[in-house]
Amino acid sequence: MLDAMLDGPTATIDLLALDHNLARLRRRLTSGSGVLAAVKADGYGHGAVEVARRLAQQGVAWFGVATPDEALELRAAGIAGDLLLFGPCRDRASLQRLAEADVAVTIVDEAGLEAVRGAGLDRPLRCHLKIDTGMGRLGRPWPDAVELARALDREPRTALEGVWTHLARADEPDRAPTLAQLERFEQALAALRRDGIPHGLRHVANSAGLLAFPEAHYDLVRPGIALYGYAPSPEIRALEPELRPAMTLQAPVTFVKRVPAGTAVSYGGRWTASRATTVATVRIGYADGYPRQLSNLGSVDLAGRRVEVAGRVCMDQLMLDVGDDDVVPGDVATLWGPAGPDAEALAAAIGTISYELLTGVGRRVQRRYRGD
Ligand SMILES: Cc1ncc(COP(=O)(O)O)c(C=O)c1O
Structure with a gap:
C-alpha cells in the first residue's frame, strides 16, 4: 500500500520535485536568462494554479498559457507574475479581458494587430511578436517579420515587449534544423535592429532547446515538460538524467x-x-x-x-x-x-x-x- 485510502483516482504532485527540476534547469542557463514556465493545459495536467504558485515562490516571473481562459484562471487565483498567451487571440471581448488582467498576448499576423486596434482598449496591450523560423505552426515567416514588427512598434494600442519563435526539432540528435532556426531568428532580429525597432525580450528555447542549445537561451527560456520531470526525447534525457517526475x-x-x-x-x-x-x-x-x-x-x-x-x-x-x-x-x-x-x-x-x-x-x- 503506497498511500492512505483513496476513494478514486488521484494525482499526487510533489512540489519539491518541481523545485528540484527548476533548479536543475537553472544551473544550465547562460548569463541572465529568466524562466517562463509553460503551465498551459492545466500545468501539463499537474494543476496550473498550484504549479505557477509554487514556481513563483521559487522566483519564476513568467508563465505561458495557450488560451485566454487559462490566463484568466491564473489571475483569478492570484498569480501576479507576467503571463504570456502563446496563441493568437482575435476576439474583442477576450482581448479586453486579457488587457484588464495585464496579460501579454502573442501577435502572429496583421489580423491579430487589427483585432487589437478594434478592441477599444483604454491602454496599450502588451504584445510579443511570434516569428516562424521553421516550426510551420504560427507566426510571421522570418524573412519579412520586420514588417509586422514595424507595424506593432508604430501602433499606439500595442506595446511590443518581446519577440519569439518556437523550435520544432531541438530534441533530435541532428542539430542542423535547430541551428538553422536560430540563424533565421538572428536574421529577423538583425532586421529589427537595422530599422531601430526595440525587440524587447527574446525567447526561443523549450525544454529541449534549453538543455541542448545554450545559444538559444536569450532573455527567457520556456521549459514545460522538463519542469514536470520528463524529457522530450531520450537524447535530452541523457543530457539531464536528474529530472524527477512530479x-x-x-x-x-x-x-x-x-x-x-x-x-x-x-x-x-x-x-x-x-x-x-x-x-x-x-x-x-x-x-x-x-x-x-x-x-x-x-x-x-x-x-x-x-x-x-x-x-x-x-x-x-x-x-x-x-x-x-x-x-x-x-x-x-x-x-x-x-x-x-x-x-x-x-x-x-x-x-x-x-x-x-x-x-x-x-x-x-x-x-x-x-x-x-
Ligand atoms: C510556445 C511554447 N513554448 C514552450 C513550450 C514548452 O515545451 P516543452 O514542454 O517541450 O518544454 C511549448 C509547449 O509545447 C510551447 O508551445
Missing part, C-alpha cells in the same frame, strides 16, 4: 476475485486467464487518462509488485492479473510516477509522448499536493 498517478482497488483458468476479462474477451489467478479491478480508466491503448500491455505497481493490465482498459476501470498475491479492496495501484511505472516508457510503448499522458489526466482525478 506526478504520481494512483487509484484504489475496488474489487478482487479468484478466477479459474479460461476466465475471460473485460470487453471483447481479449484476455483469458491461463491459470487460476486473482483479478483485481481498479477505479481508473481511459476517461481518467489511463490510455485504452495500454489494454493488455500496461503494467501497474501494486503493493510494491509490478502486475499486468488484464484485458481492455474500460472508461472508468481496469483489471489487473495479480496472480497469487494477497490483494484487497482499498489497496492502491500506482499507474505511473517516480515509484511506479515510468510515464515516458508507457507513452513510448503506445507510440506517444509523456506530454500526452500527463495532459490527458482527467478532471475526475483528484489532485493532491505534497511538499508545502
Whole structure:
C-alpha cells in the first residue's frame, strides 16, 4: 500500500520535485536568462494554479498559457507574475479581458494587430511578436517579420515587449534544423535592429532547446515538460538524467476475485486467464487518462509488485492479473510516477509522448499536493 485510502483516482504532485527540476534547469542557463514556465493545459495536467504558485515562490516571473481562459484562471487565483498567451487571440471581448488582467498576448499576423486596434482598449496591450523560423505552426515567416514588427512598434494600442519563435526539432540528435532556426531568428532580429525597432525580450528555447542549445537561451527560456520531470526525447534525457517526475498517478482497488483458468476479462474477451489467478479491478480508466491503448500491455505497481493490465482498459476501470498475491479492496495501484511505472516508457510503448499522458489526466482525478 503506497498511500492512505483513496476513494478514486488521484494525482499526487510533489512540489519539491518541481523545485528540484527548476533548479536543475537553472544551473544550465547562460548569463541572465529568466524562466517562463509553460503551465498551459492545466500545468501539463499537474494543476496550473498550484504549479505557477509554487514556481513563483521559487522566483519564476513568467508563465505561458495557450488560451485566454487559462490566463484568466491564473489571475483569478492570484498569480501576479507576467503571463504570456502563446496563441493568437482575435476576439474583442477576450482581448479586453486579457488587457484588464495585464496579460501579454502573442501577435502572429496583421489580423491579430487589427483585432487589437478594434478592441477599444483604454491602454496599450502588451504584445510579443511570434516569428516562424521553421516550426510551420504560427507566426510571421522570418524573412519579412520586420514588417509586422514595424507595424506593432508604430501602433499606439500595442506595446511590443518581446519577440519569439518556437523550435520544432531541438530534441533530435541532428542539430542542423535547430541551428538553422536560430540563424533565421538572428536574421529577423538583425532586421529589427537595422530599422531601430526595440525587440524587447527574446525567447526561443523549450525544454529541449534549453538543455541542448545554450545559444538559444536569450532573455527567457520556456521549459514545460522538463519542469514536470520528463524529457522530450531520450537524447535530452541523457543530457539531464536528474529530472524527477512530479506526478504520481494512483487509484484504489475496488474489487478482487479468484478466477479459474479460461476466465475471460473485460470487453471483447481479449484476455483469458491461463491459470487460476486473482483479478483485481481498479477505479481508473481511459476517461481518467489511463490510455485504452495500454489494454493488455500496461503494467501497474501494486503493493510494491509490478502486475499486468488484464484485458481492455474500460472508461472508468481496469483489471489487473495479480496472480497469487494477497490483494484487497482499498489497496492502491500506482499507474505511473517516480515509484511506479515510468510515464515516458508507457507513452513510448503506445507510440506517444509523456506530454500526452500527463495532459490527458482527467478532471475526475483528484489532485493532491505534497511538499508545502
Ligand atoms: C510556445 C511554447 N513554448 C514552450 C513550450 C514548452 O515545451 P516543452 O514542454 O517541450 O518544454 C511549448 C509547449 O509545447 C510551447 O508551445
